[in-house]
Amino acid sequence: MPQLTSAQARERFARARLARxxxxxxxxxxxxxxxxxxxxxxxxxxxxxxxxKRTTRLRRLDNIRAHPAVCLLVDDYDENWDHLWWARGDGTARVLPPADESALSSEYIRLLVDTYPAQYGDRPPRGPVVEVTVGRWSGWRAI
Known part of the structure:
Protein backbone atom coordinates (compact mmCIF):
# COMPACT_ATOMS: atom_id res chain seq x y z
CA MET A 1 0.00 0.00 0.00
CA PRO A 2 1.75 3.14 -1.18
CA GLN A 3 2.13 5.92 1.33
CA LEU A 4 2.06 9.47 0.04
CA THR A 5 5.05 11.67 0.72
CA SER A 6 4.44 14.78 2.78
CA ALA A 7 4.50 16.89 -0.39
CA GLN A 8 2.09 14.57 -2.22
CA ALA A 9 -0.31 14.55 0.73
CA ARG A 10 -0.26 18.36 0.93
CA GLU A 11 -0.81 18.64 -2.83
CA ARG A 12 -3.85 16.36 -2.75
CA PHE A 13 -5.16 18.14 0.33
CA ALA A 14 -4.85 21.50 -1.45
CA ARG A 15 -7.00 20.29 -4.36
CA ALA A 16 -9.85 19.07 -2.13
CA ARG A 17 -13.02 21.09 -1.65
CA LEU A 18 -14.08 19.67 1.72
CA ALA A 19 -12.22 18.42 4.78
CA ARG A 20 -13.24 16.80 8.02
CA LYS A 53 -26.34 25.86 12.99
CA ARG A 54 -28.17 24.86 16.14
CA THR A 55 -26.15 27.33 18.21
CA THR A 56 -23.50 29.99 17.77
CA ARG A 57 -21.46 28.36 20.53
CA LEU A 58 -19.88 25.66 18.38
CA ARG A 59 -18.37 22.63 20.04
CA ARG A 60 -15.38 22.65 17.67
CA LEU A 61 -14.39 26.12 18.91
CA ASP A 62 -14.67 25.13 22.57
CA ASN A 63 -12.72 21.94 21.85
CA ILE A 64 -9.90 23.83 20.13
CA ARG A 65 -9.65 26.29 23.01
CA ALA A 66 -9.34 23.39 25.46
CA HIS A 67 -7.28 21.00 23.27
CA PRO A 68 -5.56 22.70 20.32
CA ALA A 69 -4.27 19.47 18.71
CA VAL A 70 -6.45 18.72 15.68
CA CYS A 71 -6.52 16.60 12.57
CA LEU A 72 -7.90 17.45 9.13
CA LEU A 73 -8.71 14.72 6.62
CA VAL A 74 -9.61 14.82 2.92
CA ASP A 75 -10.26 11.77 0.80
CA ASP A 76 -11.52 10.56 -2.54
CA TYR A 77 -13.80 7.57 -2.77
CA ASP A 78 -14.35 5.72 -6.02
CA GLU A 79 -16.15 2.45 -6.74
CA ASN A 80 -12.91 1.43 -8.44
CA TRP A 81 -10.84 0.95 -5.31
CA ASP A 82 -7.64 1.35 -7.30
CA HIS A 83 -8.40 5.11 -7.26
CA LEU A 84 -8.86 5.52 -3.49
CA TRP A 85 -6.69 7.96 -1.55
CA TRP A 86 -6.68 10.10 1.58
CA ALA A 87 -4.52 12.95 2.88
CA ARG A 88 -4.26 14.24 6.43
CA GLY A 89 -2.88 17.30 8.15
CA ASP A 90 -2.08 17.01 11.84
CA GLY A 91 -1.58 20.31 13.57
CA THR A 92 -2.27 22.86 16.23
CA ALA A 93 -5.34 25.07 15.97
CA ARG A 94 -6.35 28.36 17.47
CA VAL A 95 -9.57 30.33 17.36
CA LEU A 96 -9.21 33.87 16.05
CA PRO A 97 -11.77 36.68 16.32
CA PRO A 98 -14.05 37.53 13.37
CA ALA A 99 -12.61 39.48 10.44
CA ASP A 100 -14.05 42.81 11.60
CA GLU A 101 -11.93 42.49 14.76
CA SER A 102 -8.67 41.14 13.33
CA ALA A 103 -6.46 41.96 10.34
CA LEU A 104 -5.20 38.35 10.21
CA SER A 105 -8.75 36.99 10.24
CA SER A 106 -9.67 39.46 7.50
CA GLU A 107 -6.81 38.11 5.36
CA TYR A 108 -7.96 34.54 5.98
CA ILE A 109 -11.56 35.41 5.06
CA ARG A 110 -10.27 36.87 1.78
CA LEU A 111 -8.59 33.51 1.08
CA LEU A 112 -11.84 31.68 1.81
CA VAL A 113 -13.81 34.02 -0.46
CA ASP A 114 -11.23 33.47 -3.23
CA THR A 115 -11.50 29.70 -2.76
CA TYR A 116 -15.33 29.62 -2.65
CA PRO A 117 -16.51 32.67 -4.66
CA ALA A 118 -19.96 31.24 -5.45
CA GLN A 119 -20.67 30.53 -1.79
CA TYR A 120 -18.86 33.41 -0.08
CA GLY A 121 -18.56 36.13 -2.75
CA ASP A 122 -21.68 37.99 -1.62
CA ARG A 123 -21.73 36.68 1.92
CA PRO A 124 -18.29 36.17 3.50
CA PRO A 125 -18.03 34.40 6.84
CA ARG A 126 -18.57 36.75 9.77
CA GLY A 127 -17.86 34.41 12.67
CA PRO A 128 -14.67 33.31 14.38
CA VAL A 129 -11.83 31.98 12.24
CA VAL A 130 -9.95 28.74 12.91
CA GLU A 131 -6.27 28.69 12.00
CA VAL A 132 -4.52 25.30 11.90
CA THR A 133 -0.75 25.20 11.67
CA VAL A 134 -0.03 21.80 10.13
CA GLY A 135 3.05 20.10 11.52
CA ARG A 136 2.69 16.83 9.64
CA TRP A 137 1.20 15.91 6.27
CA SER A 138 0.55 12.23 5.58
CA GLY A 139 -1.52 10.15 3.22
CA TRP A 140 -2.18 6.94 1.36
CA ARG A 141 -3.18 5.91 -2.14
CA ALA A 142 -4.32 2.54 -3.44
CA ILE A 143 -1.92 2.36 -6.37
Missing amino acids: LATVGAEDRPHLVPVVFALTGDTVVTAVDHKP
Missing part, protein backbone atom coordinates in the same frame (compact mmCIF):
# COMPACT_ATOMS: atom_id res chain seq x y z
CA LEU A 21 -11.97 18.51 11.16
CA ALA A 22 -11.37 16.28 14.17
CA THR A 23 -11.10 17.86 17.60
CA VAL A 24 -11.01 16.48 21.12
CA GLY A 25 -13.84 17.45 23.38
CA ALA A 26 -15.15 16.93 26.87
CA GLU A 27 -14.06 13.71 28.51
CA ASP A 28 -11.44 13.32 25.74
CA ARG A 29 -14.11 12.30 23.24
CA PRO A 30 -13.52 12.88 19.51
CA HIS A 31 -15.68 15.33 17.59
CA LEU A 32 -15.73 15.40 13.79
CA VAL A 33 -17.29 17.99 11.45
CA PRO A 34 -17.03 18.74 7.73
CA VAL A 35 -15.46 22.10 6.88
CA VAL A 36 -14.61 24.13 3.81
CA PHE A 37 -11.13 25.58 3.99
CA ALA A 38 -8.35 27.57 2.39
CA LEU A 39 -4.70 26.60 2.45
CA THR A 40 -1.77 28.99 2.60
CA GLY A 41 1.63 27.40 3.07
CA ASP A 42 1.17 24.87 5.84
CA THR A 43 -1.74 26.76 7.39
CA VAL A 44 -5.33 25.63 6.93
CA VAL A 45 -8.07 28.14 7.69
CA THR A 46 -11.81 27.81 8.07
CA ALA A 47 -14.43 30.08 9.58
CA VAL A 48 -17.90 30.07 11.08
CA ASP A 49 -20.18 31.08 8.24
CA HIS A 50 -23.87 31.70 7.55
CA LYS A 51 -24.91 28.06 7.08
CA PRO A 52 -27.60 27.13 9.64
Whole structure:
Protein backbone atom coordinates (compact mmCIF):
# COMPACT_ATOMS: atom_id res chain seq x y z
CA MET A 1 0.00 0.00 0.00
CA PRO A 2 1.75 3.14 -1.18
CA GLN A 3 2.13 5.92 1.33
CA LEU A 4 2.06 9.47 0.04
CA THR A 5 5.05 11.67 0.72
CA SER A 6 4.44 14.78 2.78
CA ALA A 7 4.50 16.89 -0.39
CA GLN A 8 2.09 14.57 -2.22
CA ALA A 9 -0.31 14.55 0.73
CA ARG A 10 -0.26 18.36 0.93
CA GLU A 11 -0.81 18.64 -2.83
CA ARG A 12 -3.85 16.36 -2.75
CA PHE A 13 -5.16 18.14 0.33
CA ALA A 14 -4.85 21.50 -1.45
CA ARG A 15 -7.00 20.29 -4.36
CA ALA A 16 -9.85 19.07 -2.13
CA ARG A 17 -13.02 21.09 -1.65
CA LEU A 18 -14.08 19.67 1.72
CA ALA A 19 -12.22 18.42 4.78
CA ARG A 20 -13.24 16.80 8.02
CA LEU A 21 -11.97 18.51 11.16
CA ALA A 22 -11.37 16.28 14.17
CA THR A 23 -11.10 17.86 17.60
CA VAL A 24 -11.01 16.48 21.12
CA GLY A 25 -13.84 17.45 23.38
CA ALA A 26 -15.15 16.93 26.87
CA GLU A 27 -14.06 13.71 28.51
CA ASP A 28 -11.44 13.32 25.74
CA ARG A 29 -14.11 12.30 23.24
CA PRO A 30 -13.52 12.88 19.51
CA HIS A 31 -15.68 15.33 17.59
CA LEU A 32 -15.73 15.40 13.79
CA VAL A 33 -17.29 17.99 11.45
CA PRO A 34 -17.03 18.74 7.73
CA VAL A 35 -15.46 22.10 6.88
CA VAL A 36 -14.61 24.13 3.81
CA PHE A 37 -11.13 25.58 3.99
CA ALA A 38 -8.35 27.57 2.39
CA LEU A 39 -4.70 26.60 2.45
CA THR A 40 -1.77 28.99 2.60
CA GLY A 41 1.63 27.40 3.07
CA ASP A 42 1.17 24.87 5.84
CA THR A 43 -1.74 26.76 7.39
CA VAL A 44 -5.33 25.63 6.93
CA VAL A 45 -8.07 28.14 7.69
CA THR A 46 -11.81 27.81 8.07
CA ALA A 47 -14.43 30.08 9.58
CA VAL A 48 -17.90 30.07 11.08
CA ASP A 49 -20.18 31.08 8.24
CA HIS A 50 -23.87 31.70 7.55
CA LYS A 51 -24.91 28.06 7.08
CA PRO A 52 -27.60 27.13 9.64
CA LYS A 53 -26.34 25.86 12.99
CA ARG A 54 -28.17 24.86 16.14
CA THR A 55 -26.15 27.33 18.21
CA THR A 56 -23.50 29.99 17.77
CA ARG A 57 -21.46 28.36 20.53
CA LEU A 58 -19.88 25.66 18.38
CA ARG A 59 -18.37 22.63 20.04
CA ARG A 60 -15.38 22.65 17.67
CA LEU A 61 -14.39 26.12 18.91
CA ASP A 62 -14.67 25.13 22.57
CA ASN A 63 -12.72 21.94 21.85
CA ILE A 64 -9.90 23.83 20.13
CA ARG A 65 -9.65 26.29 23.01
CA ALA A 66 -9.34 23.39 25.46
CA HIS A 67 -7.28 21.00 23.27
CA PRO A 68 -5.56 22.70 20.32
CA ALA A 69 -4.27 19.47 18.71
CA VAL A 70 -6.45 18.72 15.68
CA CYS A 71 -6.52 16.60 12.57
CA LEU A 72 -7.90 17.45 9.13
CA LEU A 73 -8.71 14.72 6.62
CA VAL A 74 -9.61 14.82 2.92
CA ASP A 75 -10.26 11.77 0.80
CA ASP A 76 -11.52 10.56 -2.54
CA TYR A 77 -13.80 7.57 -2.77
CA ASP A 78 -14.35 5.72 -6.02
CA GLU A 79 -16.15 2.45 -6.74
CA ASN A 80 -12.91 1.43 -8.44
CA TRP A 81 -10.84 0.95 -5.31
CA ASP A 82 -7.64 1.35 -7.30
CA HIS A 83 -8.40 5.11 -7.26
CA LEU A 84 -8.86 5.52 -3.49
CA TRP A 85 -6.69 7.96 -1.55
CA TRP A 86 -6.68 10.10 1.58
CA ALA A 87 -4.52 12.95 2.88
CA ARG A 88 -4.26 14.24 6.43
CA GLY A 89 -2.88 17.30 8.15
CA ASP A 90 -2.08 17.01 11.84
CA GLY A 91 -1.58 20.31 13.57
CA THR A 92 -2.27 22.86 16.23
CA ALA A 93 -5.34 25.07 15.97
CA ARG A 94 -6.35 28.36 17.47
CA VAL A 95 -9.57 30.33 17.36
CA LEU A 96 -9.21 33.87 16.05
CA PRO A 97 -11.77 36.68 16.32
CA PRO A 98 -14.05 37.53 13.37
CA ALA A 99 -12.61 39.48 10.44
CA ASP A 100 -14.05 42.81 11.60
CA GLU A 101 -11.93 42.49 14.76
CA SER A 102 -8.67 41.14 13.33
CA ALA A 103 -6.46 41.96 10.34
CA LEU A 104 -5.20 38.35 10.21
CA SER A 105 -8.75 36.99 10.24
CA SER A 106 -9.67 39.46 7.50
CA GLU A 107 -6.81 38.11 5.36
CA TYR A 108 -7.96 34.54 5.98
CA ILE A 109 -11.56 35.41 5.06
CA ARG A 110 -10.27 36.87 1.78
CA LEU A 111 -8.59 33.51 1.08
CA LEU A 112 -11.84 31.68 1.81
CA VAL A 113 -13.81 34.02 -0.46
CA ASP A 114 -11.23 33.47 -3.23
CA THR A 115 -11.50 29.70 -2.76
CA TYR A 116 -15.33 29.62 -2.65
CA PRO A 117 -16.51 32.67 -4.66
CA ALA A 118 -19.96 31.24 -5.45
CA GLN A 119 -20.67 30.53 -1.79
CA TYR A 120 -18.86 33.41 -0.08
CA GLY A 121 -18.56 36.13 -2.75
CA ASP A 122 -21.68 37.99 -1.62
CA ARG A 123 -21.73 36.68 1.92
CA PRO A 124 -18.29 36.17 3.50
CA PRO A 125 -18.03 34.40 6.84
CA ARG A 126 -18.57 36.75 9.77
CA GLY A 127 -17.86 34.41 12.67
CA PRO A 128 -14.67 33.31 14.38
CA VAL A 129 -11.83 31.98 12.24
CA VAL A 130 -9.95 28.74 12.91
CA GLU A 131 -6.27 28.69 12.00
CA VAL A 132 -4.52 25.30 11.90
CA THR A 133 -0.75 25.20 11.67
CA VAL A 134 -0.03 21.80 10.13
CA GLY A 135 3.05 20.10 11.52
CA ARG A 136 2.69 16.83 9.64
CA TRP A 137 1.20 15.91 6.27
CA SER A 138 0.55 12.23 5.58
CA GLY A 139 -1.52 10.15 3.22
CA TRP A 140 -2.18 6.94 1.36
CA ARG A 141 -3.18 5.91 -2.14
CA ALA A 142 -4.32 2.54 -3.44
CA ILE A 143 -1.92 2.36 -6.37
